[in-house]
Amino acid sequence: MARDDSIGSLIDRLELPFNALGVDQFGVSKFHLRVFFGALGFLYRSYFRVKVHGIEHVPKRGRGMLVGNHSGGVAIDGAMVIASLLMEMNPPRLGHAMADKFINRLPIASTWSNRTGQFTGLPEHAERLLDDDRLLIVFPEGHLGTAKLYAERYSLVDFGTGFVRLALKMKTPIIPFAFLGGGSAIPSIHNSELLGRLSGVPYVPLTPYGAPIPLPVQLEVHYGAPMVFEGTGNEEDSVIAAYVERVKHRIGQLIEDGRKQRGAS
Amino acid sequence: MKVLIVGIAGGTARACALTLRERGHEVVGLDRRPWRDAPKGIRNHEVDLRKRAAEDVFRKERPDVVVHMATVTSLTTLRAEEREKVNLGGTRAVFEHSRAHGVKHVVFVGRHTYYGAGPDSPMYHVEDEPPMALGSFPELGDLVAADLYAANQLWRHPELNVSILRFCYTLGPSRTGTLATFLRGKRVPLVFGYDPLFQYLYEQDFATAVSLAVEKKPRGVYNVAGPKPVPLSVIVSETGRTRVPVPEPLLEAMLGRFGLPSLPKGALGHIKYPVVVDATAFVKATGFEWEVDEVETLQRYRALGVER
Numbered sequence: 020m021a022r023d024d025s026i027g028s029l030i031d032r033l034e035l036p037f038n039a040l041g042v043d044q045f046g047v048s049k050f051h052l053r054v055f056f057g058a059l060g061f062l063y064r065s066y067f068r069v070k071v072h073g074i075e076h077v078p079k080r081g082r083g084m085l086v087g088n089h090s091g092g093v094a095i096d097g098a099m100v101i102a103s104l105l106m107e108m109n110p111p112r113l114g115h116a117m118a119d120k121f122i123n124r125l126p127i128a129s130t131w132s133n134r135t136g137q138f139t140g141l142p143e144h145a146e147r148l149l150d151d152d153r154l155l156i157v158f159p160e161g162h163l164g165t166a167k168l169y170a171e172r173y174s175l176v177d178f179g180t181g182f183v184r185l186a187l188k189m190k191t192p193i194i195p196f197a198f199l200g201g202g203s204a205i206p207s208i209h210n211s212e213l214l215g216r217l218s219g220v221p222y223v224p225l226t227p228y229g230a231p232i233p234l235p236v237q238l239e240v241h242y243g244a245p246m247v248f249e250g251t252g253n254e255e256d257s258v259i260a261a262y263v264e265r266v267k268h269r270i271g272q273l274i275e276d277g278r279k280q281r282g283a284s
Numbered sequence: 285m286k287v288l289i290v291g292i293a294g295g296t297a298r299a300c301a302l303t304l305r306e307r308g309h310e311v312v313g314l315d316r317r318p319w320r321d322a323p324k325g326i327r328n329h330e331v332d333l334r335k336r337a338a339e340d341v342f343r344k345e346r347p348d349v350v351v352h353m354a355t356v357t358s359l360t361t362l363r364a365e366e367r368e369k370v371n372l373g374g375t376r377a378v379f380e381h382s383r384a385h386g387v388k389h390v391v392f393v394g395r396h397t398y399y400g401a402g403p404d405s406p407m408y409h410v411e412d413e414p415p416m417a418l419g420s421f422p423e424l425g426d427l428v429a430a431d432l433y434a435a436n437q438l439w440r441h442p443e444l445n446v447s448i449l450r451f452c453y454t455l456g457p458s459r460t461g462t463l464a465t466f467l468r469g470k471r472v473p474l475v476f477g478y479d480p481l482f483q484y485l486y487e488q489d490f491a492t493a494v495s496l497a498v499e500k501k502p503r504g505v506y507n508v509a510g511p512k513p514v515p516l517s518v519i520v521s522e523t524g525r526t527r528v529p530v531p532e533p534l535l536e537a538m539l540g541r542f543g544l545p546s547l548p549k550g551a552l553g554h555i556k557y558p559v560v561v562d563a564t565a566f567v568k569a570t571g572f573e574w575e576v577d578e579v580e581t582l583q584r585y586r587a588l589g590v591e592r
Contacts, residue, residue, distance in 0.1 A: 039579045040522070044512045045407065046481040046558075123403040126477020126532065129556070134479070134515070143406035 026056050029111045034080070045148070047113065051134035056105055062095070063102040066235050067204065072277075073196075073242035074107045082149045082191045083245070085114065085156045086182060088175055088270055089164025091201025092210070092224030092231050095238070100156055100198065101137075103240050115148050116156040117141075125219055142185065149189040157182045159263070162221060166210050172202025173274055175267060183262045188252030192245035195266055197273035199281060200238035205231050241277045243269055286310045287498055288347035288387075290378055291354030292328055293317035295458025296490055300351065301326055303491035304498065314341050315354070333374045342381040349498050351391045352378045355430055357462055368426040375430040379437050382444065389445040391497045392434040395427060396450045396507060397462075401480065401557040408562040411450070411505045421550025435505055447497045452509040452561060455585045456487025463519075466555075470590050472520045473544060476529040479517045480558035485510035486576035486584070493572050502569035507561035511578040516555060522582040524590070532556075 030052050041049035063069050077083060090096045097116040104114040117140030122128045138144045148155055158164055159178040167174065186193050207224040215222035224231045246269065248262050287304050291297050292313025301311045305326060313319065313328035322328055329345075331337040333354055342350075355371045356362060362370070375392070382390050399409040400417030415428045437446050453463035463484055466472065485493070485508070493508050520527045530538065532552065540546030566572055576584070 038512055038577075040514060040518055042512070042514060042518065046513065046515055048515065120404060123557070126475070128477075129403075130477055130479040133481075138407070139404065141404070141406045143408070147406075147408055 026060050027053060029105050030056065032110050033105075033113055034110055035113060045136065045138070046133055047136040048134040051131060052113070055131065055135045056102065059098055059102040060106070063099060063106060067095075067099065067200070067233075067238040069099050069103060070237065070239045071103045071107050071242070072239070074103065076194055076242045076244050077104065077108060077112070077154070078192065078194075078245070079108070079110065079112075080152070082152045082189065083154050083194055084149070084182065084186050084191050085154060085194045085196055085242075086159060086266055086270070087156075087196035087198050088274060089158045089160045089167065089201075090172065090198040091205045091233065092165055092207040093205060093233070094165070095204065095233055096198045096201045097156060097158065099238055100196065100240060104154060112154050114154045114156045116158075117145060119162065119221070121220055142181065145185055146189060149185070149191050155191075159266075166222065166224075167202065168208060169202055169206040173278065175271060175274075178263050178267050180256070180259050180263050183248065183259050183266065184252040186252075187248055187250040187254070192247050193266060194245050195243040195269045195273060197241040197243075197270055197277050198238070199241070199274065199277045200236050204233040204236040204238065206234075207231070239277055239281065241273045243273050285348045285498065286312070286345070287349045287351060288312050288314060288342070288345055289351045289353060290314045290333060290374075291352070292326075293319045294353060295460030296454050296456070296487055297353045299456070299458065299487050299491040300353070300494045303488070303495050307495055307499070309498070312341075312345050312347065314338060333377050334369065338377060339381050339384070342385040342387070346386055348387065349389045349391065350378060350382050350387050351393065351494060351498065352434075353393045354378075355394070355427060357395065357397070357427065364423065371426040371430045372433065375433055379434070379444075383441060387444070389447070389498075389501050390434075390437070391494065392431070392446065392448045393494065394431045394434070394448055394450045396452045396483070396509070396559050396561045397424060397554065398428055398431050398450050399559050399561070400424065401554045401559045403557055405557065405559075407481070407558060407560045409507065409560070410562050411507055411565060417550075417553060420553055421548065423548045423550060438504065445501055445503050447502050448505040449493070449497055449566070450505070450507045450561065451490065451493075452483035452485060454487050454490045455484050455581055456490075457588065458487060459588065459591065467520065467523055467525060467585075468591055469525070469543075471526045471528045473535060473538075474517060474520065474527055474529045475535060475552060475556050476531045478556040479515045480554075480556060481513035481560050482516050482519055482558065483509045483513040483560055484519075484578070484581060485574060486581045489574040489576055492575075493566070493570075496570040496572050500570040502566065506566035506569065507563045508566050508572070509561050509563040510574040510576075511581075513558065513560050514578050514582070519582060522579075522586065524586040
């Protein structure tokens with residue numbers, strides 16, 4: 020299939036230090052990326068028909084931290100942001116989202132998340148990746164963000180503050196983004212912790228039609244201009260909180276602007 | 285310099301002895317096991333490190349440097365109490381005899397498994413980190429304690445220089461070591477759905493690193509590793525073995541049966557999750573450079589064939 024070929028060539032153009040076995044120093048593997056992006060590519064292009072605005076704000080090279088809102092009860096938001104960086108950028112780039120800790124405990128998920136660069140969300144991992152001039156994807160709402168129900172789909176819950184300290188310490192620009200449509204693709208009406216316990220995950224979102232299978236709703240990613248804060252990462256909590264508030268406000272604006280455009284079109 | 289290698293009869297220790305001799309050092313050994321075809325000029329004192337005769341080796345030979353390679357990881361051939369005696373008792377003897385008999389520098393050859401493997405432990409450990417996952421793998425305790433005891437000597441006895449080296453796995457012609465033992469058969473069991481990164485050094489590069497530690501005398505704790513880490517499944521297939529992924533509960537039940545070693549449960553953590561170390565401090569301190577890369581090491585190991 021022509022589409023598979025193009026995914027292969029995008030992966031060949033990734034500027035990552037693969038060795039002769041096709042593995043980089045973090046264990047990211049070309050073979051696994053091909054399979055992973057083969058699946059994501061279908062979802063991205065055909066199923067969700069993802070629309071991306073402002074991709075020029077993402078640095079072509081060097082470190083960067085993409086910070087955005089959670090949208091949708093399963094990780095399609097992170098997956099589609101990762102896909103957008105490969106599909107829309109030239110040269111294509113690999114985004115590293117920080118995976119929830121339970122993922123590394125599950126068989127298969129452990130292997131695939133690690134081989135595709137989606138490592139457990141530890142500060143050590145984030146620092147290493149930025150130090151190696153990679154792109155980090157951060158959802159500061161954390162798991163409370165994925166738990167948003169349909170009615171709350173355009174709201175933002177509290178942000179964690181660690182990402183701003185990390186950005187300051189690692190002298191990394193923050194690229195804010197808004198993710199739209201995930202809440203409509205998976206209209207959660209309830210999060211079942213019981214089903215979660217049975218399957219080894221924190222919870223399973225339920226929809227009016229039962230399973231959290233995403234509907235083919237068009238999804239959108241809006242990237243905003245990079246925000247650079249000066250500092251060391253050792254500032255007082257109040258200073259950090261003010262920076263976090265600015266990022267959150269900017270993401271809120273991007274969501275509002277995106278909704279207006281979405282409604283208008 | 286005159287170098288005493290404690291545990292010289294082990295596979296990787298022999299490689300160190302030969303390399304040190306080539307680099308112009310006088311090498312003597314201490315090991316209760318014999319080294320039958322030892323080259324001329326390398327004497328091995330066949331005594332037990334924990335017996336009185338061992339001290340006499342230190343007394344008579346008066347080495348400048350002692351390289352301590354007599355710790356064991358074997359979880360199957362030795363009982364826990366015995367292992368503890370070898371690892372802790374032996375390490376204590378090395379330091380006490382060294383201090384008593386004019387040794388200036390001790391190189392403790394430890395292991396990167398000190399850091400432990402677990403789902404929440406980061407890749408690229410740095411030397412400051414405490415050991416993790418001891419709770420799930422208490423059998424590692426005596427090696428961790430030996431490492432910490434050796435590090436203690438740095439402030440307890442500042443007159444003695446100590447290099448604590450936390451080495452990654454090794455692979456090479458001696459076919460000894462934890463990773464080589466794991467790859468011994470034609471078929472290698474893996475935990476289904478998990479594929480940790482492994483770091484390894486070619487045996488000769490390991491010997492070079494130890495020699496550099498002897499010569500450059502870096503004081504303190506250092507991780508030592510070689511080229512890039514590689515997923516375990518790739519190591520298995522690139523060395524010409526067959527992967528046998530087994531679901532974890534089944535593999536646990538199979539341990540000790542069907543020719544599989546009887547390992548403690550915690551050992552499975554080390555084939556589910558990686559222990560990867562950052563070794564830049566050692567490179568800075570000694571100028572160490574590996575010669576055989578991660579791919580070439582596997583090819584050479586493959587060429588050795590499978591032991592029958």
